[in-house]
Amino acid sequence: MKKIVFLFIMFCFGNSLFAGQVTFPFPILGGELSNSAATCVDDIDAVMPRMRLLGLNTVLVPAYWEFIEPIEGQFDFTLTDRVIDKARENDLKVIFLWFGAWKNSMSCYTPLWFKTDTKRFPRAMTKMGKPMEIACCFSEDVLQADNKAFGTFMRHLANKDKGTGTVIMIQIENEIGMLEDARDHSPLAEKTYRSQIPKKLWKVLDIRQPRTWLEYFGDDIYGEEKFMAYHYAKYVEQLAQTARSVYDMPLYVNAAMNSRGRQPGQYPSAGPLAHLIDFWHAGAPSIDLLAPDIYDTGFQGWVERYALPNNQLFIPESRCCVNSGVRAMYVFGEHNAIGFSPFAIDQATETETESVTKAYDLIRQLFYLSSHRSWGLLFNQQDKECIINDNQTILTCRHFFTLPWDPRATNGSEWPEGGGILLKLDTNEYLLAGSGIVVSFATTYEKAFEDEKTLGEDGFVIEGEKDQKTNDTNQKSVAKLQKRFSGKRKGIASVDEVRITPNGKLTYLRRENGDQDHQGRHARISCGEWKILHIKLYEY
Numbered sequence: 001m002k003k004i005v006f007l008f009i010m011f012c013f014g015n016s017l018f019a020g021q022v023t024f025p026f027p028i029l030g031g032e033l034s035n036s037a038a039t040c041v042d043d044i045d046a047v048m049p050r051m052r053l054l055g056l057n058t059v060l061v062p063a064y065w066e067f068i069e070p071i072e073g074q075f076d077f078t079l080t081d082r083v084i085d086k087a088r089e090n091d092l093k094v095i096f097l098w099f100g101a102w103k104n105s106m107s108c109y110t111p112l113w114f115k116t117d118t119k120r121f122p123r124a125m126t127k128m129g130k131p132m133e134i135a136c137c138f139s140e141d142v143l144q145a146d147n148k149a150f151g152t153f154m155r156h157l158a159n160k161d162k163g164t165g166t167v168i169m170i171q172i173e174n175e176i177g178m179l180e181d182a183r184d185h186s187p188l189a190e191k192t193y194r195s196q197i198p199k200k201l202w203k204v205l206d207i208r209q210p211r212t213w214l215e216y217f218g219d220d221i222y223g224e225e226k227f228m229a230y231h232y233a234k235y236v237e238q239l240a241q242t243a244r245s246v247y248d249m250p251l252y253v254n255a256a257m258n259s260r261g262r263q264p265g266q267y268p269s270a271g272p273l274a275h276l277i278d279f280w281h282a283g284a285p286s287i288d289l290l291a292p293d294i295y296d297t298g299f300q301g302w303v304e305r306y307a308l309p310n311n312q313l314f315i316p317e318s319r320c321c322v323n324s325g326v327r328a329m330y331v332f333g334e335h336n337a338i339g340f341s342p343f344a345i346d347q348a349t350e351t352e353t354e355s356v357t358k359a360y361d362l363i364r365q366l367f368y369l370s371s372h373r374s375w376g377l378l379f380n381q382q383d384k385e386c387i388i389n390d391n392q393t394i395l396t397c398r399h400f401f402t403l404p405w406d407p408r409a410t411n412g413s414e415w416p417e418g419g420g421i422l423l424k425l426d427t428n429e430y431l432l433a434g435s436g437i438v439v440s441f442a443t444t445y446e447k448a449f450e451d452e453k454t455l456g457e458d459g460f461v462i463e464g465e466k467d468q469k470t471n472d473t474n475q476k477s478v479a480k481l482q483k484r485f486s487g488k489r490k491g492i493a494s495v496d497e498v499r500i501t502p503n504g505k506l507t508y509l510r511r512e513n514g515d516q517d518h519q520g521r522h523a524r525i526s527c528g529e530w531k532i533l534h535i536k537l538y539e540y
Contacts, residue, residue, distance in 0.1 A: 027332060027367060028168075028339025030095070031359040032317055033061035034347050035103075039064065041082045047346050048086035055357040057252060058093040058168065059074070060316060060341050065100045066111045069149045084166050095316070098153070099147040100239075101202040104175045104256065105268045107135040114145060121145065124184040132180065137235045138188035151242040158247035169249060171316065175256040175293060176232050177268020182221035183228040190412050193227060201230065202277045220223065221264050226279050228270030240286035252289035253280075254316050259296040274305035281310070293317035293343070299327055300378055307335040317343040325355030325530070326419035329434050332363055333421030334376025355435070358418075358530035362433045365500035365532060366421060369431070377437055378419035390424060391492060396446040400436040400527050408527065415540025418525050428490075428537035432499075438524035441537055444488050445487030492520045493536040506534055 038044050038061050038223065051059050061083050069075055080096075087094045099109035105117070107123075114121050114135075121142050123131040135142045147401055150172075161167045178184055183193070193213045197205065205226075217223025240251050253272040264270070272280050272290040280290060291314045292306045307313040313335045318327065320342035331337035342348070342356055375388055379399035388395040399418045401409035409415070420434015432439055442450070474516075495512040512533065517523055525531045 002041075016030045026057060027337075027363060028058045028093075028095075028314070028341070029056055029328075029363060030058040030316070030339050030341030031056045031320075031345035031356070032097075032341045032343045033062070034344040035062060037346050038062055038083055039080055041078065044079065044082045044086055048083075048090045048092065050346065052090040052092055054345065054353055055360040056092065056345075056361075057094060058341075059087060060095045060097060060171075062099045062109075062174075063096045065098075065114075065146070065149050066109050068153055069111055070114050072111070072145075074423065075149075075152050075156075075162075077153075080156065081160060084160055087166050088164070090436045092166075093168045094166055095169045095171065096157075096167060097174055097193045097316075098150055098239075098254065099174055100150055100172075101135045101137075101142060101235075102173045102176045105179045106133050108133065110135065112229070120206055122186060122188065124189070125177060125186040126181045127185045127186070131186075134178065134184075136184060136186050136188055138184065138186070138192050142169065143235055143238055147239055148243055150239050151246060154243050154246045162247065167249070170243060170251050171291075172236050172243070172251055172253055172287070175254055175268055175271060176236070177256060177271035178228050178265060179268060180265050181224075182264035182269045183224040192231065193224075198230075198282075200282050200301060201279070204282065212383050216422070221269075225264040226276065229276040229279040230283045232270050233272075233280040233287075237284040237286055240284060244286055250288050251286065251292050252314060252316070253287055254291045254293050256293055257296055257302060259302075274308075277308070282538055288312075289314050291316050295319045295343075297322075297517070300330070300383075303331055303335060307331075307337070313337040315340050317341060319343065320345050320348040320352050322352060322355055323417040324352070325357075325359030326417050326435055328356065328359050329363060329420045330376040330378040330430065332366075332376065333374045333423070355530075358435070359391075362420070362530060362532055366423060366433060368478075368500050368504040369423060369425070373424045375422045376419070377422060377434065378417060379437065380417050381415040388422070389444070391427075392444050393428070394442045394444055395430075396440045396442070396447075398438050400438050400524060401436055403524070406526070418527060420525070428493075428539075430537075431532055432523055432525065432535060433532040435525055435530050436527040438522050439535075440522040441490040441492065441535075443473070443488050443490050443539065446489045449483075449485060449487065457465055488539045491540055492517055492523065493538045493540050494534075495523045496530050496534045498534045500532065 031383060033047060037047055063080060067079055068077065083094060101107055103109045103111060105410025120138050120389065122136045124134040124136050125131050125250060157167055183189065196210050196212055197207060197216060213227045217227060236253060243251055255271040255273050256268045258267045258273055290306065290311055292302055294302045294315060313331060314337060315331060318324065324342045328340040331340055345353060377397050384399045384402055386397045388397065399415065401415050416436060420437055423431040425431060495517045497509040497512055498506040499509060501507055523533050523535050525533065
């Protein structure tokens, strides 16, 4: 089983990429600002105190090439410095997002002098020869201009922040990828596509003799995507090496998901996607993390694609919504995520940010018990249950609305997601933290012996669905009930709501036995409530 680790005190990035160790004595409880939130000092001054009040400890903030180098060779770090100063005033950490050559595939944050000189800084092209507002990653001039600006930015950070540690990580580019076609078809790209595949990729592609990309992939769009992924990664590696040489800190790239059955080019082709991880690792060995931006349905499935042995999970962008809080708790508890960050949190409504604030408060408390074994829980209207076998104790975890007495469960409205973290303190002792969850406990013998029963609004068996039925379809149930119970059961000794102090001690708030634990049947936290419950069990 996993341990709850949260950006641990001495944290290594997986097994493969970063050679050193990074010290982060806290989980990244983040929020990413909307794209234009840091384009003037007044907005920066206003947004930073708000982020602190929301309960964040880290703010993800764009660093815009067009503002940093408005005239070629002339640099202005007014906005950068203001972000750092205001973050320090509000006890916040910063992750800067380098909006350089690409932002969401497009080159929209490049300076005007870059945009207008398409001869010097050529564009990517579609197969039909249409130029895109996407800088060509095969151009040495594009790379050198981007790298020069980024290197100057990193040197400025080193002078401004070294020894202080306000800036804790850097994102290089933003959702890099090719649109409309799977790959760039500009003259420089075509020349490269006809060159030999590098030897470092022979094993990945199962190649035993020299071949060109064209010979190997032809016009297969998924092969063209791999070609493009390697060269995007190779480009990013140059910026990563520059960063390492002047201000060494964790570096990552983020990916727009290949969702909804779309093909490469319909989504940003060749970005740092899970199915292209080998090509990104080969091209950009100095990058620590490939990070998913998750906006689509199926949150758990996307998370699992990136929580890999060679890729520690960090979610820099996720839709800011009423479900954000339980999703944050899930990724920390289940996947040892180093951080979570809803996007455009500065523009979100109070209803949307409330769950983030309350979940982050619980995660902070649980961090003080971070050495204990944990599980993450996340439920919705379709995926309602998770069963955990913890050394002969069976924990049946469900969405709160699987209980029969809450009218919101059956009034036709969409269920809010429920979830949180289940943490084991000792044998027969657990913490349950989160919102919208219910957990019952049984021995393995008891779980196998008992039939599930449909309960009514009073919590008892519905009239007319009695176990005395003797028709042929119910013979197995009758036979089981007639068999004598000869094992042990798990009982709930107590359920207490608690807070956790910085020294890891539990502070008692109130007892939740009786009606609150359904007379010893389960522990529960209703939808809309955010709690930590201390549960003690016994056997009889």
